[in-house]
Amino acid sequence: MKIHEYQAIEIFQKEGVPVIDGHIASESGEAAGIAKKIGYPVVLKAQVLAGGRGKAGGIKFVEKQEDLEKTFRQLQELKIKEYGIEKILVARAVDIKEEFYVGIAVDNLRNSVVLIASSSGGIDIEATARENPGAIRKFYLNKDKSIDKTRWLEFICPVFKDSSHQQTVTAIFQGLIRIFFDNDCSLVEINPLVIDGQGEIFAADAKINFDDNALFRHEDIYKMRDLTFEDPDEREAEGYGLSFVKLDGNVGCIVNGAGLAMGTMDMIQLTGGQPANFLDVGGSSDPEKVLNAIKIILKNKNVKVILINIFGGITRCDDIAKGILEAKKQLDISAPLIVRLAGTNEGEGQELLTQNGIRTFSTMREAVSQAVRLGRES
Amino acid sequence: MSILLDENSKVIVQGITGRDGSFHTKQMLEYGTKVVAGVTPGKGGIEEHGVPVFNSVAEAREKTAANTAVVYVPSRFAKEAILEDINAGVELIICITEGIPVLDMVEVKSAMEGRNIRLIGPNCPGAISPGKSKVGIMPGHIHKPGPIGVVSRSGTLTYEVVLNLTLRRMGQSTCIGLGGDPVIGTRFVEILKMFMDDDDTKGIVMIGEIGGEDEQVAAEYIKSHGDKPVVGFIAGRSAPTGKRMGHAGAIISSGDSTADAKRKILKGAGVTVVDFPDEIPGIFEEKLIK
Numbered sequence: 234m235k236i237h238e239y240q241a242i243e244i245f246q247k248e249g250v251p252v253i254d255g256h257i258a259s260e261s262g263e264a265a266g267i268a269k270k271i272g273y274p275v276v277l278k279a280q281v282l283a284g285g286r287g288k289a290g291g292i293k294f295v296e297k298q299e300d301l302e303k304t305f306r307q308l309q310e311l312k313i314k315e316y317g318i319e320k321i322l323v324a325r326a327v328d329i330k331e332e333f334y335v336g337i338a339v340d341n342l343r344n345s346v347v348l349i350a351s352s353s354g355g356i357d358i359e360a361t362a363r364e365n366p367g368a369i370r371k372f373y374l375n376k377d378k379s380i381d382k383t384r385w386l387e388f389i390c391p392v393f394k395d396s397s398h399q400q401t402v403t404a405i406f407q408g409l410i411r412i413f414f415d416n417d418c419s420l421v422e423i424n425p426l427v428i429d430g431q432g433e434i435f436a437a438d439a440k441i442n443f444d445d446n447a448l449f450r451h452e453d454i455y456k457m458r459d460l461t462f463e464d465p466d467e468r469e470a471e472g473y474g475l476s477f478v479k480l481d482g483n484v485g486c487i488v489n490g491a492g493l494a495m496g497t498m499d500m501i502q503l504t505g506g507q508p509a510n511f512l513d514v515g516g517s518s519d520p521e522k523v524l525n526a527i528k529i530i531l532k533n534k535n536v537k538v539i540l541i542n543i544f545g546g547i548t549r550c551d552d553i554a555k556g557i558l559e560a561k562k563q564l565d566i567s568a569p570l571i572v573r574l575a576g577t578n579e580g581e582g583q584e585l586l587t588q589n590g591i592r593t594f595s596t597m598r599e600a601v602s603q604a605v606r607l608g609r610e611s
Numbered sequence: 612m613s614i615l616l617d618e619n620s621k622v623i624v625q626g627i628t629g630r631d632g633s634f635h636t637k638q639m640l641e642y643g644t645k646v647v648a649g650v651t652p653g654k655g656g657i658e659e660h661g662v663p664v665f666n667s668v669a670e671a672r673e674k675t676a677a678n679t680a681v682v683y684v685p686s687r688f689a690k691e692a693i694l695e696d697i698n699a700g701v702e703l704i705i706c707i708t709e710g711i712p713v714l715d716m717v718e719v720k721s722a723m724e725g726r727n728i729r730l731i732g733p734n735c736p737g738a739i740s741p742g743k744s745k746v747g748i749m750p751g752h753i754h755k756p757g758p759i760g761v762v763s764r765s766g767t768l769t770y771e772v773v774l775n776l777t778l779r780r781m782g783q784s785t786c787i788g789l790g791g792d793p794v795i796g797t798r799f800v801e802i803l804k805m806f807m808d809d810d811d812t813k814g815i816v817m818i819g820e821i822g823g824e825d826e827q828v829a830a831e832y833i834k835s836h837g838d839k840p841v842v843g844f845i846a847g848r849s850a851p852t853g854k855r856m857g858h859a860g861a862i863i864s865s866g867d868s869t870a871d872a873k874r875k876i877l878k879g880a881g882v883t884v885v886d887f888p889d890e891i892p893g894i895f896e897e898k899l900i901k
Contacts, residue, residue, distance in 0.1 A: 284853070339713055341793045341823055341860070344720035363867075376721045417714055446859065447712035449687060476857040480849075491791055491857025492765020492820055495846035496888060499870075502849040503886055511850070513857040516709065516748075516766075544767040544774075546736060547631065547748050576750045576770060597771060598889055 234443045236457045237280040239322050241439035244416075248408035250423075251401075253435045255324030261305040265298065267323040273297055274326040277304055282462035283314040291318070294326055316462055327435060332425035333392065334358050335405065337413045340373070346413065348372040348406055350392045354425035378410060401434045402426075416454055417447030466529055473525040474515055482507025484608045485530035485539040485568065487523065489514050489548045497542045497601065506605030509536045518549045523556025527564060537611035540604040541572045542597055543582075550574040550582030558589055569607055573600035613740035613785045614760070614805040614812070615703060615729070620744045621677040623648045623668060623701070625684055625692050627659045631707070632683035635748050636660050642751040644744045647675040668692075668699040681737065681746050682706040689733065690715035697722050704796070705746050706732035713859070716794040723796075730796025734858070736766035736788035747788070749773075757782015759895065760806035762799060763818035764789050764825070764860070768846060772816060772888045779892035784812040791820075791858025799829035807836055814840045814895050817882070819873055821847030822861045826873040830880035840898040842891050843882040845870040 239257045246252055254271045257280070258264035268275045279291035286292060291313055293304045308321055332354035340347040351369045353361045362369050372388040375381070380403065393399050409421050420442040427437045448455045460468060470477030476491065480498075484506050488494035491513050498508040510530065514522045523541075530536055543553050553574060560566065573594040574582040583593045594600035622639070626632035627649025637660050639646050648671035649659050655666035665671040668680060680701045684692045689708040696704045697719070711733050723730060731738055737747015741754035753770060755777045763769040766788050773786055787802055789795055799817055806812045819826040826845065833841055848870040850856050852863040863869050874884045883894050 339717065339793060342798075342825070342828065344717060344794050346714075346717060363865075376724075414714065417712055419713060444713045446686065446710045447714065450712075478851070478854045478856065480851065488767075490765060490767030491861055492763070492768030492818065492846050493771055495820060495850060495856055495861070496765075496768050496771065496844075498849040499846060500887055508849060511854075511856055544770045546750050546767060546770060547635075575774065576753065576767075596889070598887070 234445055234448060234454070234458055235282045236441055237282065237320070237459060238278065238439050239280055239320065240457050241441040244412055244441060245408070245436055245439050248412050250405050250408040251435050252439065253324045253327055253437060255322055257320050258323050259320055261302045264305050264321065264323045265301050268295070268298070268301055271323070271325045276324050276326045277308055278322040278324065279308050279311060279313065279318045280320040280322060281313045281316050281318065282459060283316055286313060289313045319461065327427060327437065328430045329427045329437070330430055331428040333427070334424045335402065335409070335426050336420065336422035336424070337409050337418070338420050343373060346374040348374065348388070350389065350402070352392050358424065374410070378414065380407070398428065398434060405434070412441065416441070416451055417444045418442060419444045466532055470512070470529050473522065473529070475522060475526055475529065476511070476513040476515065477529060478511040479533065480508050480510050482509045482608070483535045483537040483611065484604050485509045485533065485536040487512050487514060487526045487530065487539065487541045489516070489543050489545070493542065493544055497540070497597065500597065500601045501540070501605055504602060504605050506608045509533055514548070516547045518547060518552040520552050520556035520559055523553055524560045524563065527560040527566065531564060531566065536568055538604050538607040539566070539568050539570050540600060541570065542600060543574050543576070545574070545576030545578060549578040550576060551578045551585060554582040554585040557586065557591065561589070571600050571604045571607070573597055612809055612811045613743060614802070614809050615731070615738050615785060615787065616679070616740040616744040616746055618743045620679045620746070621645050621647045621675060622746055623650055623671045623675070623677045623680045624662070625650045625668065625680055625682045627651055627662065627664060628654055629683055631748070633659055635683065636662060638751065639745055642745040644746060647677050668695045668701065672699050672701065677701070679703040679705070679746060682708055682733070684708060686710035690719060693719050693730065694722055697726065697728055702728060704728065704730045705735070705737050706730065706796070707735065707737055707748055709734040711792070713792070713794050716792065720794060720796070731787060732790040732796060734792045735790035736769060738785060738787040740785045741783050749786070753777055754786065755782040757784065758811060758813035758899070759783045759816060760809065760812040760814070761786040761816045761818070762789065762802040762806070763787070764791060764820050764858070765818055765846060768818055768888065772818060772844070772891055775889050776892050779896070781892050781895060784809060791860050793823065793860045799825050800832045803829055803832055804836070807839055812839065814842070814899055816891055817841060817843050819843065819845045820858070820861050821845070821850050821856065821863050821870050822858070822868050824867070827867065827876050830876045830882070833882060834880040837881050840895065841882045842894045843874070843877045843884045844888055844891065845873045845877070845884070
C-alpha cells in the first residue's frame with residue numbers, strides 16, 4: 234500500500250525527521266492562507282499516488298501572492314497518469330544547494346533490510362544504480378537493527394562530507410529505521426534530501442510504502458489508504474479475495490495461481506491474441522470465487538471470450554465447475570466460455586460441465602488457441 | 612537418489628488440525644509420505660488421520676525423530692511456527708502458508724544464520740520426490756519418478772510443466788516450488804547446485820517469473836557449473852510494469868526484472884529458454900536421448 238507525500242511527512246515529523254514547513258490544501262483560498270503564513274516563494278506539489286509527478290508538471294513554484302490562485306487552478310486541472318488532483322501540498326521553497334538520496338528497503342537476495350544513501354539525489358535512483366553503482370552506498374542492518382560505528386562511518390562519510398551533516402543524517406536514518414520496522418514498511422525514501430544555503434538539512438519529499446501482508450497489524454496505516462487512486466474493479470476483486478489486474482485485450486482470463494495466470498496471458502499474446510486481464514482465483518476451493526471472477530470480467534466491455542484455465546492442486550475442479558454453472562444461472566453471459574480443467578477432481582469437474590452442455594478442453598494449448606481464435610473473429 | 616526428500620523423510624505437519632493441514636495430511640499419507648506427527652498447540656494427545664498430535668515441535672521431534680516439518684498455520688502465526696522448527700533443530704522446513712509479512716521472514720532468515728537448516732517457501736506448493744515422498748499441496752498423481760529435476764517460483768505453472776513431462780513419459784527426480792514472496796528460504800541457485808550434484812538428475816527445468824534477480828544469479832551459476840542441460844521458462848512476458856501480478860515478488864520494478872531481460876540472460880548462460888511450457892519435454896528428448 235502507498236500513501237501520499239503529505240501523509241508520509243506527518244509520520245516523518247513524529248519521528249523527528251526534519252521536513253519543510255507546509256500544509257495540505259484542497260482549494261486556492263486555503264492555499265493562499267497557508268502560503269501567507271509560511272511566506273513566499275512557495276512550492277505547490279500535487280498529491281498523487283503515481284510516479285513521474287515532476288515530469289508531468291505536478292510541482293510548481295509560486296514567487297508571489299498574485300500568481301498563487303492561477304497556478305493552484307492549473308494544478309487542479311492537471312491529470313497525472315489519468316488521475317485527477319484533489320489535494321495539493323503548499324510548502325516553503327527552499328534554496329537548494331545539494332541533493333541526496335536516502336532510503337530503506339528489503340534486499341531480497343540478502344534477505345536483509347538495507348539502508349541506502351547517495352549523493353546523486355533527485356533523479357532516477359535505479360538508473361544510477363545501473364550506470365554508476367559506485368555512487369550508491371549500502372548498509373545492511375544486523376539482527377539487532379543497530380548502527381555499529383565502524384561500518385556506519387564507512388557508509389555515511391563518502392556521501393556526507395561535513396561532520397555535522399553526518400550527525401544529522403545519522404539521526405534521520407535512526408528515525409527512518411523506527412518508521413520502517415514499527416509500520417512494516419516495504420520502502421521508506423527521501424528523494425531528495427536537501428541541504429540549503431544555510432547548511433540545513435530537510436526532507437524535500439517523503440515516500441512510504443507498506444507491506445500489504447502486514448496491514449492486519451497496522452489499522453492506523455490502513456485508514457490512510459486513498460481509494461481514489463485505485464481501479465474500482467481491482468478493488469472489488471480484492472474484496473472477493475481475487476487478484477486482478479486490468480489490461481487492454483479482449484480475452485478475459487480466469488486462472489488459479491499467479492504463475493499459471495501469467496503463463497496463460499503470455500501464451501494468448503504470443504499466439505496472436507490479447508489478454509483482457511490478469512486474474513488469479515487463488516488457492517482455495519470456493520465456487521463463489523469463480524462466480525465473482527466472472528462478474529468482474531463481464532464488467533469489461535472489451536471482453537469477447539472468457540478463458541478459464543484451472544490446474545487443481547488445493548483447488549478442486551468440481552468446485553470450479555459448480556461456480557461456472559452458478560454463474561451461468563445468475564449472470565447474463567453472452568461471451569463464449571472456454572474451459573480447461575486439469576488436476577484434482579478433473580473428471581468430476583469435466584462431467585458436471587459436459588452434463589450441462591459446456592465443452593471442456595484437456596490441454597492449455599487447445600483452450601488458449603480456441604479463445605484466441607474467438608477473440609480475433611469478434 | 613533425489614534431493615531434499617526421499618523414502619526416509621519423516622514429516623511433522625504444523626497446523627494439522629486446520630482445514631488445509633488436515634486435508635493435505637490425508638493426501639500426503641495416501642501418497643506414501645511418512646507423516647509421523649502433527650503439531651497444534653493445545654491439542655496434544657489427539658490423533659488426526661491416525662497421526663499423533665503434539666503440543667510442540669520439540670516434543671514431536673523427541674517422540675518421533677522427525678527430520679522434516681511442513682507448515683500450514685495461518686500467516687500471522689507462521690513466523691512463530693518456523694522459529695519453533697529452527698529452535699527444535701528440524702533439518703528441512705517447508706512452509707506452504709501465503710501472506711506472511713516480509714519483515715517476519717527477514718527475522719526468520721536471520722534466526723537461521725549459521726545453522727544447518729533448509730527452509731523452502733513460504734507461499735509455495737512444497738516439494739515432491741515422486742514415488743518416495745510428497746510434502747506440500749501438489750497433486751501427487753501427475754508426477755512420475757524419473758530423471759528430470761524441476762525447480763520453480765510458481766505453483767500451478769509447475770503442475771502444468773510436470774504434467775507435460777509425465778505425459779511424454781519423462782519422470783522427475785524431485786520437483787520444488789520455491790515460493791512467490793520477496794524473501795524466501797531457498798533460491799534457484801541453491802537447488803540448481805543440488806541437482807547438478809545429484810546422480811539421478813539428468814536434466815533440469817527452471818521456471819522463473821518477472822520481478823527480483825534470482826534468475827540472473829542462477830544464470831551466473833549455470834554459466835560456470837552447467838554440465839547438465841537446463842531448460843528455462845519465464846512467466847510474465849505480457850505483464851505491464853509496476854503492477855503486481857499476484858505474487859508479492861512478481862512485479863516489474865526495473866528493466867532488469869522483465870521476462871525478456873531474464874530470458875536473454877539465461878540464454879546467454881546456455882539455458883534453452885522456451886516460449887511455452889509444453890515445449891519443454893521435446894527439448895529434453897533432443898538433448899538427453901540422442
